[in-house]
Amino acid sequence: MPNQSFAHLSQRYPGIVEEATRFVSHEHLAGMLEGSKDTLGGPLTLSCGVPRNGSSSLSITGAEWVNTEFDSLGDFAWFFPPSTLSPGVVVNFEPFNRLAQHLVEFQISVGSGSQSGPQRFHLEGPMGLSEDVSITQTQLISGVVDVVPGSTGNYTVSLSQIDINPQNAGWVFRWVRVSSIA
Numbered sequence: 001m002p003n004q005s006f007a008h009l010s011q012r013y014p015g016i017v018e019e020a021t022r023f024v025s026h027e028h029l030a031g032m033l034e035g036s037k038d039t040l041g042g043p044l045t046l047s048c049g050v051p052r053n054g055s056s057s058l059s060i061t062g063a064e065w066v067n068t069e070f071d072s073l074g075d076f077a078w079f080f081p082p083s084t085l086s087p088g089v090v091v092n093f094e095p096f097n098r099l100a101q102h103l104v105e106f107q108i109s110v111g112s113g114s115q116s117g118p119q120r121f122h123l124e125g126p127m128g129l130s131e132d133v134s135i136t137q138t139q140l141i142s143g144v145v146d147v148v149p150g151s152t153g154n155y156t157v158s159l160s161q162i163d164i165n166p167q168n169a170g171w172v173f174r175w176v177r178v179s180s181i182a
Helices: 002-012 026-032
Strands: 040-047 056-061 065-067 076-079 088-093 101-110 119-124 130-135 139-145 155-162 171-181
Touching (some): 040 056, 056 171, 088 101, 101 119, 101 155, 119 139, 139 155
Antiparallel strands (some): 056 088, 065 076, 076 171, 101 139, 101 171, 119 155
16 A cells, blocks of 8 residues: 555655644735735645646656645655656646735655755746755745736746755655735
């Protein structure tokens, strides 16, 4: 059974499937985007178990394991180096308001610090959103997508692992959430 195999791997690599899912309050999201909670659009949350919502979708590349079930482990994608494909997650979403910024948050868990150093990720999206981030534990990796003048299509934001090192422990993607502020 797949879950038994994964349970064995999670015992071998402690901390890799730990979840510290922190849904940020609307007040905190509004503060990050410098507005009021009443102006927030969304949020849209996509995960391995819910990869589509309307015209919005989630794509995963280079994962060693994808669990789409809502079982005791939850839905997730597990990445473990080395991978033949560039490991990453891409969200393609329809903006809630084309005249508003959008906050995109990826919930990621990495292996325990005793097994690996920081894991490095690259966040990229429209209007110059490009940032390298290093993390050592479960956390949100987030970026703000500015208004895209004249845009009529969906926005795409990607999160990819960089400096892939076989000595690094794996990492787990849980969900991506998109919110906007008018």
